[in-house]
Amino acid sequence: MKKRENMLRVRFSEAEFEMLRVLSEKAGCSMSELVRDHLGKIRVRNKQADRERTMMLNRINANLNMIARWVNTHKSSASAVEVVSHLMVIERHIGELNT
Template sequence: MPERRSAVVTARVSAAEFAAWRAKAAAAGVPLSALIRRAMARTRTWTARAADVERERTREAARIGNNLNQIARWANTHKGAAEAVEVIARLVAIERALAALARFESPDRDAH
């Protein structure tokens, strides 16, 4: 038997937000409370440390993207003189850096 839901959560929202939430619940064919429970179940929370780690990941991805842009600019400028092996080696290095960045998972991330 499912646990009885007896606690009530109150949130202040604008009339427009409330109308949008009700419309989403109606479109999903569920009561608004069920929609909110489902949304909260999928929401991840972050500790301050995890947020710092995520910001660093974002900065690293931006640096990698900047390197990729520089390589593309160089290759477009020096089309005839481009050393294909060097360009490919740099692209492989970028691919490896992105793969390493994607594998990194913060230990503080809360999956609930």
């Protein structure tokens, strides 16, 4: 085992610290071991990317609402071509969210 020379100080609320303590007790290891053991096993989310994704989904939702409102208002003259073109734009935006 390599010698551990680096140390990270982390501040926890009482509730967070207690949760970590309980989890480490259940796992039968120290709190440090618990954190180290889970380093490669967790998914870290990029909060900025999450905010951007949420904004994009909100815009897509607004577009879908406008399309639905237009179709309901103009049922007799609803152009399938127009509706499909709008839906294709929305589909493209959704695809961008997955990249």
